[in-house]
Amino acid sequence: MILHAPWERNLGASRVQLELAEEFQAMGHEVEKFDFFDAFPPNKTPLIENLTRPKFSEKAKAFVQGNADRFDIIDAHQGDLPFSKQELGITGLLVARSVGLYAFYEEFTNLEKTKWPPKKKRTRIKNWLRYWESKQVNYECFRSLQTCDLVNLPNHDELNYVRDVLGLDHKSFVFPFGLSRQRQEAFAQVIQPATVRLNNQQVVFIGTWGTRKGSRDWAEIIKTVKAQVPDVRFLFLGTGFSAEFVLKDLNLTANESVEIIPQFTSDQLPNLLSGATVGAFPSYIEGFGFAVLEKLACGLPTVAYDVPGPREMLSHFEEQFMFAPGDSIGFSNQIIKLLTLDEIRYSQLSQQCVEVAQRFSWRKIAEETLKVYTEFLGKL
Incomplete structure (x- = not known):
């Protein structure tokens, strides 16, 4: 499991992979994770180092390249591995997981700018900087959906989008969130x-x-x-x-x-x-x-x-x-x-x-997820 946030149950995005991992382990599978703090161990570093450190995706890439033969399946948050399998050196199944599709959030950002335009100049500058940063993030998210073997989506609206706009329906599946x-x-x-x-x-x-x-x-x-x-x-x-x-x-x-x-x-x-x-x-x-x-x-x-x-x-x-x-x-x-x-x-x-x-049981969702993952893994 690869994600650019801390492996923390109290964070919604992280919680999805964490709780699925617990279900997979209960079913007898081995699960490891590479999260934000694995990439950037918490310590007191100068501000300049934090500002100039490499992107999480580069750290994740290096980790995968160094451990390519250890995993059958790599389940990575969208944008965290925007590389081809050849670049990563893996032969197993590469999954790109959405916990909220980047394109939908970008659509809301555009709505926000028109419906509630910021009044303070400082806020406008921050939003401008965030806009340019999001352009790169959005590209990496799109790239990861293209290069992966399978796209894991949390709702059917996202499935419709990747089918009608991205043309990736042949490898996209909906697996909702659940509770244990x-x-x-x-x-x-x-x-x-x-x-x-x-x-x-x-x-x-x-x-x-x-x-x-x-x-x-x-x-x-x-x-x-x-x-x-x-x-x-x-x-x-x-x-x-x-x-x-x-x-x-x-x-x-x-x-x-x-x-x-x-x-x-x-x-x-x-x-x-x-x-x-x-x-x-x-x-x-x-x-x-x-x-x-x-x-x-x-x-x-x-x-x-x-x-x-x-x-x-x-x-x-x-x-x-x-x-x-x-x-x-x-x-x-x-x-x-x-x-x-x-x-x-x-x-x-x-x-x-x-x-x-x-209806939204993590055990059932984990079983259905592994069924599809195993089917795709068998085709590689």
């Missing part, structure tokens, strides 16, 4: 009765505070929901920013109706969700969306924007849980509807949420 049996059980154990949850009147969001995750829409959502449900409370988990920062961004003062927890560990999440009533996730683009899957596993009806990723889960419901990106009014009205359900209907929806989440 233990993780599913941890959420199931904290599910409260409908009476308790409906009395709590709490809306929960999980995600880093930023435009992509819907930060610009939350002020309107809070205002609209509170107008109809005055006692509602909002819980923001894993914002990455302080309560003061988030409240200022919302143009709110500290109050009892909004609670912000900037950081939490993966093991803490079930208990943090146990008192919630409704999940909310106004993200504009996702690879899949652990934040949606884990709320569902906790029996929380969850409202989201109709975008790749959440679509894979929420399309299983007859109830309308998805709204057009930016439709904060429709989004808010559905939250209000869920907060004011009767106990019987809420219980039914809560049970459906758990059943949908159970």
